[in-house]
Amino acid sequence: MPRDHTVRSYDHELDLLKSKISEMGKVAEEQLAKAIEALITKDSKMAVNVICTDSQVNDLQNAVDRLTVRMLAVRQPMGSDLRHIISALKMAAELERIADYAANIAKNGMNLDHVYLERPVRLIISMAELAIQMLKDVINAYLELNVSEAIKVWHQDEKINQIYADLLTQLRLYMKADSDNINTYTSLIFTARCCERIGDHIKNVAEGVHFIIRGDSTFDHPMDKKQHVG
Amino acid sequence: MISLKSMDEAGFIGNMPETDTEQKGKAAEDRVLVDRENRETVGEITVDNPRMICREVNVWYGDKHAIKNVSLDIGRNEVIAMIGPSGCGKSTFIRCLNRMNDTIDGCRITGEITLDAVNIYDKNIDVVPLRAQVGMVFQKPNPFPKSIYENIAYGPRIHGLSSNKAELDEIVETSLIKAGLWDEVKDWLDQPGTGLSGGQQQRLCIARTIAVNPEVILMDEPCSALDPIATAVIEDLIDELREHYTIVIVTHSMQQASRVSQRTAYFHLGDLIEVGPTAQIFTNPSHQLTEDYITGRFG
Numbered sequence: 001m002p003r004d005h006t007v008r009s010y011d012h013e014l015d016l017l018k019s020k021i022s023e024m025g026k027v028a029e030e031q032l033a034k035a036i037e038a039l040i041t042k043d044s045k046m047a048v049n050v051i052c053t054d055s056q057v058n059d060l061q062n063a064v065d066r067l068t069v070r071m072l073a074v075r076q077p078m079g080s081d082l083r084h085i086i087s088a089l090k091m092a093a094e095l096e097r098i099a100d101y102a103a104n105i106a107k108n109g110m111n112l113d114h115v116y117l118e119r120p121v122r123l124i125i126s127m128a129e130l131a132i133q134m135l136k137d138v139i140n141a142y143l144e145l146n147v148s149e150a151i152k153v154w155h156q157d158e159k160i161n162q163i164y165a166d167l168l169t170q171l172r173l174y175m176k177a178d179s180d181n182i183n184t185y186t187s188l189i190f191t192a193r194c195c196e197r198i199g200d201h202i203k204n205v206a207e208g209v210h211f212i213i214r215g216d217s218t219f220d221h222p223m224d225k226k227q228h229v230g
Numbered sequence: 231m232i233s234l235k236s237m238d239e240a241g242f243i244g245n246m247p248e249t250d251t252e253q254k255g256k257a258a259e260d261r262v263l264v265d266r267e268n269r270e271t272v273g274e275i276t277v278d279n280p281r282m283i284c285r286e287v288n289v290w291y292g293d294k295h296a297i298k299n300v301s302l303d304i305g306r307n308e309v310i311a312m313i314g315p316s317g318c319g320k321s322t323f324i325r326c327l328n329r330m331n332d333t334i335d336g337c338r339i340t341g342e343i344t345l346d347a348v349n350i351y352d353k354n355i356d357v358v359p360l361r362a363q364v365g366m367v368f369q370k371p372n373p374f375p376k377s378i379y380e381n382i383a384y385g386p387r388i389h390g391l392s393s394n395k396a397e398l399d400e401i402v403e404t405s406l407i408k409a410g411l412w413d414e415v416k417d418w419l420d421q422p423g424t425g426l427s428g429g430q431q432q433r434l435c436i437a438r439t440i441a442v443n444p445e446v447i448l449m450d451e452p453c454s455a456l457d458p459i460a461t462a463v464i465e466d467l468i469d470e471l472r473e474h475y476t477i478v479i480v481t482h483s484m485q486q487a488s489r490v491s492q493r494t495a496y497f498h499l500g501d502l503i504e505v506g507p508t509a510q511i512f513t514n515p516s517h518q519l520t521e522d523y524i525t526g527r528f529g
Binding site for chain 2: 002003004005006007010075076077078079080081082083215216
């Protein structure tokens, strides 16, 4: 078990960094959930709310940037602290992008309310739900430094990609049959694409967690494969 | 400053994590650090074609067991840094490398240390030439209370390295050039060495060490009495000197160790706990004690 630092304020800064990343994860998760809900309920007010609160995540990212730059300069971190700070910096950027995509989903959702699109929307919802769970899990893996949880999340992105591929196939058929509504279908593709990208960014966060714990972000280890089964 | 090439050797480039997650075969085992209780050396103690080989070295100061069974190779043209908390044995260890411990009463050394395959503790070894071959630079610059010229010329003269004044002049000039001091002192060679600034005095001491053709230079906290600019000049010099010499440096500054060395050895209570490429030691050490020390969680 790691001991506390001799300099206690260093521990406080690392705790602060952890709480900022965790908060970013939570806000990004809420943004995504609200964006999807706005899509389902066709609630444009909620969509506008998601777009407007995006700046909250940006502010958090700025706070993480300032804190990490300060810690690098003042603490000159080494070993696992160095890996933690570098990963936090990168993870904050990933989480910020996830929130951006949530805002994009909200923006697009407002164009989707004139056609009956139950099946594709249902697929998008399942992508988003997976992403929300992955986001929760990856932040927990980070807070608890649980490498097998991070690995599990990393592999789950595959499911999102699969749904995305199915959705594209479906939408291509719709577009051939119903070319009058091409704009709506493109919007749907765009929304699905946002979910697919969110999965990729969560995967990067999982790599960050892996790097903090193991010192590299290589996931293709036989043991890792065993762990993600089930 | 440290070159890209040496960064590569230190593992800064080679050890970068794979971004291609599809790559087969190369991956981490579950990362568990070696327990604090484990006192066996972790990491590769040997190098190809070593300059010095130390095997099962033990040092006692009276009853105090200061170095415990330490084995380590010192490579050619490498800078190896010794780090660890005060009293860990790092200075004691480097003092074994040119038999400086012989001068201490009650000091007993066992084990084997070779320089170019010759046992330096053999009873036929004369320590005077040995200490020229394995030179030493100390924490506090200690020029002789003589002129700059005499500070450099003294060693080559007593070791018989020059037969006339012209040769001696040349040794003085080349040594000062190699130590990066020539341009600053060439017009003042007859002035006392003690009149130079701290950083210049330290470079004078390095020039004095170089003047007797060493193979290895031991540096015991060479920058701890210097300001950051003088420190940077010495660090730059260390990087250049590596081309011709092997350098063993003891430093309390981990940043300095990480900047100047290719390999780092971590000592704790007389044990060599871990040795490895510098980048690995400072970013991803294998022993919990090393991790504790470099991250400031000591004790």
